[in-house]
Amino acid sequence: MSLGANSGTYLDQFPDEAKLIRATFYSSFAALFVGALMGLLQVLHRVDILRLIPSEDYYSYLTLHAVLLVLTFTIFFLVGVFTWGVTTSLDRGLEDLRYTWAWYGLMAGGSLLAGITIIGGFFDAIPLSAAVLYTFYAPLQAHPLFYVGLALFIVGSWFAGIDWFRSWWAWKRENPDERIPLPTFMALTTTLFWIISSLGVAISVVVFMIPWSLGLIDQVNALLTRTLFWFFGHAVVYFWLMPAYMLWYVMLPKISGGKLFSDPLARVVFVLFLILSTPTGIHHQYLDPGIAEGFKFIVMVNTMFLLLPSLLTAFTVVASMEHGARQRGGTGYFGWLRALPWRNPVFTGMALAGLMFAAAGFSGMINAGMNINYLVHNTWWVVGHFHLTVGTAVALTFMATTYWFLPQLTGKKIWNKSLGLAQVLLWFIGMTFMSNAMHRAGLAGIPRRTAEPQYSGFDFQPAAGSVAELNMQVVIGGTLLFISTLLFMLIVVMTVRGSKVDTLPANGYAETLSGPEDAPLVLDNLRLWAGIAIALVVLAYALPLASIIGRHGLFGPGGSPSPQFIDTVVFTGQAIFDSLVGVIR
Amino acid sequence: MRISWGGFLVVVAVMVPIVIELRTVFVHLGVEMSIAQTGLLAAVMIGALLAWAVAPDIRGRKRSNEKSE
Amino acid sequence: MNIHTYEKFWLAASMVLIVGFILTITYGTVGIGVAMVDDSGETINPENINDHPKFSSPGVEQVGENEYDVYIQVVQFAFLPTEVEVPAHSTVNIHLTSRDVIHSYSVVGTNANTMVIPGEVAEVTVNVDEPKEYGVICTEYCGSGHHNMEGKLNVVPEEEFEGDSQ
Numbered sequence: 001m002s003l004g005a006n007s008g009t010y011l012d013q014f015p016d017e018a019k020l021i022r023a024t025f026y027s028s029f030a031a032l033f034v035g036a037l038m039g040l041l042q043v044l045h046r047v048d049i050l051r052l053i054p055s056e057d058y059y060s061y062l063t064l065h066a067v068l069l070v071l072t073f074t075i076f077f078l079v080g081v082f083t084w085g086v087t088t089s090l091d092r093g094l095e096d097l098r099y100t101w102a103w104y105g106l107m108a109g110g111s112l113l114a115g116i117t118i119i120g121g122f123f124d125a126i127p128l129s130a131a132v133l134y135t136f137y138a139p140l141q142a143h144p145l146f147y148v149g150l151a152l153f154i155v156g157s158w159f160a161g162i163d164w165f166r167s168w169w170a171w172k173r174e175n176p177d178e179r180i181p182l183p184t185f186m187a188l189t190t191t192l193f194w195i196i197s198s199l200g201v202a203i204s205v206v207v208f209m210i211p212w213s214l215g216l217i218d219q220v221n222a223l224l225t226r227t228l229f230w231f232f233g234h235a236v237v238y239f240w241l242m243p244a245y246m247l248w249y250v251m252l253p254k255i256s257g258g259k260l261f262s263d264p265l266a267r268v269v270f271v272l273f274l275i276l277s278t279p280t281g282i283h284h285q286y287l288d289p290g291i292a293e294g295f296k297f298i299v300m301v302n303t304m305f306l307l308l309p310s311l312l313t314a315f316t317v318v319a320s321m322e323h324g325a326r327q328r329g330g331t332g333y334f335g336w337l338r339a340l341p342w343r344n345p346v347f348t349g350m351a352l353a354g355l356m357f358a359a360a361g362f363s364g365m366i367n368a369g370m371n372i373n374y375l376v377h378n379t380w381w382v383v384g385h386f387h388l389t390v391g392t393a394v395a396l397t398f399m400a401t402t403y404w405f406l407p408q409l410t411g412k413k414i415w416n417k418s419l420g421l422a423q424v425l426l427w428f429i430g431m432t433f434m435s436n437a438m439h440r441a442g443l444a445g446i447p448r449r450t451a452e453p454q455y456s457g458f459d460f461q462p463a464a465g466s467v468a469e470l471n472m473q474v475v476i477g478g479t480l481l482f483i484s485t486l487l488f489m490l491i492v493v494m495t496v497r498g499s500k501v502d503t504l505p506a507n508g509y510a511e512t513l514s515g516p517e518d519a520p521l522v523l524d525n526l527r528l529w530a531g532i533a534i535a536l537v538v539l540a541y542a543l544p545l546a547s548i549i550g551r552h553g554l555f556g557p558g559g560s561p562s563p564q565f566i567d568t569v570v571f572t573g574q575a576i577f578d579s580l581v582g583v584i585r
Numbered sequence: 586m587r588i589s590w591g592g593f594l595v596v597v598a599v600m601v602p603i604v605i606e607l608r609t610v611f612v613h614l615g616v617e618m619s620i621a622q623t624g625l626l627a628a629v630m631i632g633a634l635l636a637w638a639v640a641p642d643i644r645g646r647k648r649s650n651e652k653s654e
Numbered sequence: 655m656n657i658h659t660y661e662k663f664w665l666a667a668s669m670v671l672i673v674g675f676i677l678t679i680t681y682g683t684v685g686i687g688v689a690m691v692d693d694s695g696e697t698i699n700p701e702n703i704n705d706h707p708k709f710s711s712p713g714v715e716q717v718g719e720n721e722y723d724v725y726i727q728v729v730q731f732a733f734l735p736t737e738v739e740v741p742a743h744s745t746v747n748i749h750l751t752s753r754d755v756i757h758s759y760s761v762v763g764t765n766a767n768t769m770v771i772p773g774e775v776a777e778v779t780v781n782v783d784e785p786k787e788y789g790v791i792c793t794e795y796c797g798s799g800h801h802n803m804e805g806k807l808n809v810v811p812e813e814e815f816e817g818d819s820q
Contacts, residue, residue, distance in 0.1 A: 055801055056798035056799070057798075058801075059795060059798065059800070062795075131798070133795050137755070137756050137794075137795075138755075139754065139755045139756075139772065140755050140756075140795075140796070140797065221773070222755075222756060222771055222772050222773060223771050223773065223774060226756070226771070261658075262656075262657075262658075262661070264656075265657075265661070285769075286690060286691075287690075287691050287758070287767060287768050287769045288691065288769045288771060288774075289691050289692065289693065289695050289768070289769065289770075289771055289774040289775060289776035289777070290693050290695075290697075290771060290773075290774040291692065291693055292692050292693045293683075293689065293690045293692040296690050296692070297683070300676070300679055301676055304672050304675050304676050304679075305672060307668070307671070307672050307675075308668055308669070308672060311664070311668040311671075312661075312664075312665070312668070315660075315661055315664045316661075319658075319660075319661075338588060338592060342589060342591040342592040342594075342595045343589060343590070343591030343592075344591075348591070348595055351595075352595070352598065352599075355599070359602070365675055368675075369675065369678070369679050369682075370679050370682070370683070370690060371679060371682040371683060371688040371690065371765075372679070372682070374688070374765035374766075374767045375765050375767070377758075377760075377767055377793075378758055378760065378767070378793035378794055379793065421591060421594070425594055425595070425598045428598050428601075429598050429601050432601045432602045432605065433601070433605070436602065436605050436606070440609070444763070445760070445762035445763050445791075447760070447791055447792075447793035448793065449793070449794075449795040449800075450793070450795075450800060450801045451800070451801045452801040452802075453801070455789060455791060455804045456804070457787075457789050457804055457805075457806050458762060458787065458788065458789025458804075458806070459789075460762065460763075461763060463609070463612060463613075464608060464609045464612035464617075465608075465620075469620065514656055518656050547693065551693070551697045551773070551774070552697060552773050556773070557699045557700055557701065557772070557773050560700075560701075560754065562730065562754055562755045562796075562797055
């Protein structure tokens with residue numbers, strides 16, 4: 001969709017917003033780099049090739065890796081993408097740039113705070129630590145600033161969502177009879193379920209974790225705070241996924257040379273995610289005592305139905321690619337595949353990310369399969385699964401589309417497109433090796449979140465190959481991924497350092513074969529869908545939460561705090577002392 | 586060339602998961618393959634693809650890959 | 655709304671797939687009888703575990719003709735008792751609770767796997783077959799010594815089983 005007299009790059013059209021999006025992207029990439037480095041160090045540590053730090057401190061690697069990659073990298077990138085989508089489709093700048101920079105500041109400040117507390121865990125001299133992992137289950141306890149940092153970050157992202165609503169409201173006043181443009185529709189529906197779902201973790205952090213870590217309350221109810229985390233913990237993956245879907249829907253068809261197959265179906269998909277993404281959280285707790293089997297069964301059914309919008313997306317995305325390929329002259333039942341722009345890393349990255357996501361969906365169905373979950377829970381299978389989803393479908397799409405966004409935001413050409421193609425291919429291949437090995441290792445029972453999965457009393461028995469071979473495969477994969485990350489950083493830095501050109505394409509996104517006028521009006525009724533979403537969440541969570549609170553009350557007993565912010569030496573010493581005292585008594 | 590270099594690299598990349606998973610499938614069918622054998626299989630498949638891509642057109646049909654980008 | 659024919663077919667096929675998955679899991683639940691860990695275990699105060707009649711002396715106890723109860727305390731960073739011995743071809747009810755943080759009890763190579771949450775008693779019933787030694791690990795990060803947490807579940811021939819092991 002070209003924008004008439006205002007045509008030009010995004011930088012030409014919206015220079016102030018471009019500056020903001022550059023800030024969010026650069027913050028995102030900084031987190032990606034450090035997070036990826038942690039990943040490499042983790043893989044080398046686990047298989048015992050290189051242990052730079054004692055295993056006790058491995059969990060700070062892991063916390064940093066997860067928090068930086070799945071919170072900082074992803075969310076900073078997506079707030080940039082949605083800002084682009086909203087301003088471009090409404091053809092309107094943001095309402096108040098001071099407000100916008102304020103939310104950016106909250107997010108940046110929050111990330112820094114959380115990051116510093118985690119990094120403190122590596123240094124005995126620093127009394128800060130947060131080796132509690134991304135899920136921070138009580139009674140493991142981090143330094144209070146960790147929780148404060150997370151809270152600021154999340155609240156900042158809420159304000160970002162509200163910023164897009166403000167733009168829409170202002171535009172609606174001037175365009176009362178028009179349908180919500182698709183990218184804006186996607187940003188708004190995503191914001192709605194993001195706010196609904198993150199309320200769970202916000203309550204856990206603000207009402208329980210922060211006062212508890214400050215010593216204002218004695219105990220927290222471990223199962224309650226864990227459940228509140230997972231209230232948020234499943235929907236957050238869709239918060240990461242929806243911007244990737246948006247790019248597959250509105251950018252991929254255009255890059256393929258064609259149009260989006262169906263706007264109405266895209267709206268249906270996003271509405272389905274709005275209403276179904278939160279009432280599935282308990283599927284992360286299938287093995288928890290204290291939650292009745294009936295609730296787990298209902299959640300299993302919800303989760304299986306959540307496969308539907310992704311299957312619909314698969315259809316629409318492939319149909320749109322085929323349409324584009326045929327526009328470019330492709331023919332035949334499968335021959336049209338050859339006509340696609342495979343040399344373009346923007347296209348190839350997104351296509352491979354989508355392909356990998358299909359595999360991820362099926363391993364996800366295993367995870368969702370309540371009684372099957374016994375075999376994979378907390379094993380490396382789960383890690384293999386989410387490296388395909390957030391690690392490829394989301395991360396690779398973000399990196400691939402950066403090759404389109406960066407010129408639009410800076411006015412400069414990508415430094416080297418062939419290297420870009422190599423980068424996305426390397427990611428796909430590296431992830432194949434690593435994730436495949438992780439899945440197979442998990443089936444043999446090898447655990448996740450463990451610094452030294454080498455035990456003395458028994459051996460792991462993989463179905464194919466040996467543990468040594470699986471380890472080697474993981475190291476190869478992880479190394480390729482890290483090289484791919486370095487390549488990405490190189491291309492970004494060299495592009496930004498380049499000079500401006502006049503030859504860039506205009507800002508815009510895909511047109512549709514079946515447009516918004518074909519979509520029933522009810523789809524645009526955001527209040528209705530938000531209401532249904534809230535009702536479903538209440539239905540799914542009221543009884544389980546009431547039951548959990550009924551068992552031990554709001555505040556415990558959850559056991560004594562297990563502070564992960566005391567120097568390891570001190571803590572171990574304390575434990576030894578206690579046992580000695582116990583023996584003497 | 587029946588396929589662009591970009592396309593060729595992509596097909597090779599997509600072959601990687603196929604070959605790796607084929608090995609697991611074969612184990613379940615009772616056929617065990619060592620790493621070396623798997624590598625050989627991959628090399629053969631890539632070689633076949635390359636041969637198809639550059640083989641001269643014996644039957645004289647017009648077959649060229651579409652302009653990309 | 656204009657839905658393409660292929661898309662209608664795809665939608666129908668998707669629904670069949672989804673319903674098929676749900677039915678498979680339902681079969682696992684009601685057909686084969688694989689029960690999920692749930693809230694039927696009692697609640698307990700982690701600080702008073704040693705006042706509990708069973709957890710205060712954790713171990714194996716015969717409760718039926720071929721049925722055994724096992725009580726295990728899970729702590730940072732061990733299972734107490736570390737090695738558990740049960741006879742082959744029996745039904746074993748394992749009761750677990752935590753004295754401190756969230757752990758797991760995961761029998762490697764099997765589907766005997768449960769979270770162990772302070773304040774809750776997790777109960778899993780397993781049917782053990784042939785004699786075999788199983789490794790048990792904690793798969794839920796529980797602190798700096800998490801990777802050292804391991805135990806054993808030894809299924810021994812009936813003749814060799816000695817009764818209560820503590």
